Amino acid sequence: MDNRTLAAIARQYGTPCFVFDEAALASRMREVKRIVGDAVHLCYSIKANPFLIPAMLDLVELLEVCSPGELEICEHLRVDPARVLFSGVTKTREDIEHAMDAGVTTFTAESALHIRLLNEAATRRGRVYPVLLRLTAGSQFGMDERDLRDAIAHRDAFAALRFVGIHYFSGTQRAKLDKDQRKELTMLAALLDSLANDYGFACERIEYGPGLYFPYFAHEDHSDTLAPLRALAPDLQALSARCRLTIEMGRFFASACGHYLTTVVDAKVNAGRSYAIVDGGIHHVNYLGGAMGMRTPVITHIPGPAHGDGAQADWTLCGSLCTTADVLVRSMPLDGLAIGDVLAFHNIGAYSVTEGPALFLSRNMPRIVLADARGARLVRDTIRSSDINRSNL
Ligand SMILES: Cc1ncc(COP(=O)(O)O)c(C=O)c1O
Known part of the structure; x- marks a missing residue:
């Protein structure tokens, strides 16, 4: 699935979201x-x-x-x-x-x-x-x-x-x-x-x-x-x-059929390291063998409206959870990364939707979009984890 299609899906359905290419x-x-x-x-x-x-x-x-x-x-x-x-x-x-x-x-x-x-x-x-x-x-x-x-x-x-x-x-x-x-x-x-x-x-x-x-x-x-x-x-x-x-x-x-789209929502340098914070995280992204972002999955960088022409820099990509374990990638060179850019994590069709610790921090569950030759369609809307992480009596 090309960047244009993924960018259009991110715009239409928001992020974070999973896209499965039928x-x-x-x-x-x-x-x-x-x-x-x-x-x-x-x-x-x-x-x-x-x-x-x-x-x-x-x-x-x-x-x-x-x-x-x-x-x-x-x-x-x-x-x-x-x-x-x-x-x-x-x-x-x-x-x-x-x-x-x-x-x-x-x-x-x-x-x-x-x-x-x-x-x-x-x-x-x-x-x-x-x-x-x-x-x-x-x-x-x-x-x-x-x-x-x-x-x-x-x-x-x-x-x-x-x-x-x-x-x-x-x-x-x-x-x-x-x-x-x-x-x-x-x-x-x-x-x-x-x-x-x-x-x-x-x-x-x-x-x-x-x-x-x-x-x-x-x-x-x-x-x-x-x-x-x-x-x-x-x-x-x-x-x-x-x-x-x-x-x-x-x-x-x-x-191979799955993509996860997440948007950069903050960028900062702490103790000499450049951190990009995304609206998803390890509660949705699960690559067996990829603990603590030590191995870099296949990711494409989709420029957003504020995308700059800044020089290439090494970024640590972190998610939205309150744990230092929420590191998606320890170090990745990216050109002109800016808030609003979308990162597409590929090969995520198996064991991410079902195996991620999705309830941690009560963040909402991602939307799920299926795509085929006719286009994309929403098949599951976001689910509020806060409805699950509380008494239901
Ligand atoms: C009984 C059984 N069959 C098949 C599978 C699927 O394994 P895989 O995703 O590696 O093909 C599993 C995974 O846990 C399993 O328990």
Whole structure:
């Protein structure tokens, strides 16, 4: 998205605001699909950015939904529940029953308790639900291989469930394909063999989260941000020859389509350092690995009405929170920076809208604008955090 378009959006909707470019998202996702081929299916983890759901429905088969709140978002958008995979480490009886009543058909089970609750709820509804057993990667998520094997060995005891396969996700922003993803794909293939040999279990599906790396910072190589997927595609295709393989991702799919616009509202020199204060801050801007502004994300500088022809200077870009941690960039050379200029932070399509500590200091939440070939439209107006940070009784 070019500077003129971003400047026009900043003028029309004000700042701070997020802009998500649905056309850019669609073109990235079409390329993702071309790279992996028809045999590898796509699932979008909506935790990365629920505002992309409407566009994603044309671009992926499934949505991974991890909480009752995320399910409510899908219900609000009238998403076909057959396209929801209901996952999550906490599943209460009520969560499961609500999801089943909403029409969700496929669930992950992350523990023996989940299997029991799912089976009871399914039995009460008199139907059989497909379940993916989530294998742990050594954290609190998923179940130990011992429990997974135990469930498969005793699968006849869960008459209202059909264990259709394995769910596996171990982490995000992982750049070392040999060390991580390829090892995991080999492990999953070996597990299929072993489950077939030991229990006569035919695994129909694997839902795998490769957590591929996306480069956020200016010093990184941005020439082909799809390169990790190109490199991994043959390995994914090899596993997809064994059973139906779906790759589940958020960050790698969504990061590139987002921009965050924030305006310089003050400029000063303190103890010899030039500070630009912006109307946003770290409560909205979240680049994994970018703590305390030590790494500079990709930013463009959009001159405002008072923009000067001042010389280039190094600026420390700080937000509006009462914490010295609110440093967006420790040091960035900018030409003629002036109050009223807009800074556009790019690649912010994933985990900023949802993961920022948005309530700190009770500053209002940013507007959200979606853009496509027809133009820009407001999809969420600002929300007053002061309404949330006080008693509502
Ligand atoms: C189960 C599961 N799948 C997929 C994802 C998405 O990860 P990423 O955004 O790295 O693709 C997450 C992220 O936390 C997750 O917990």
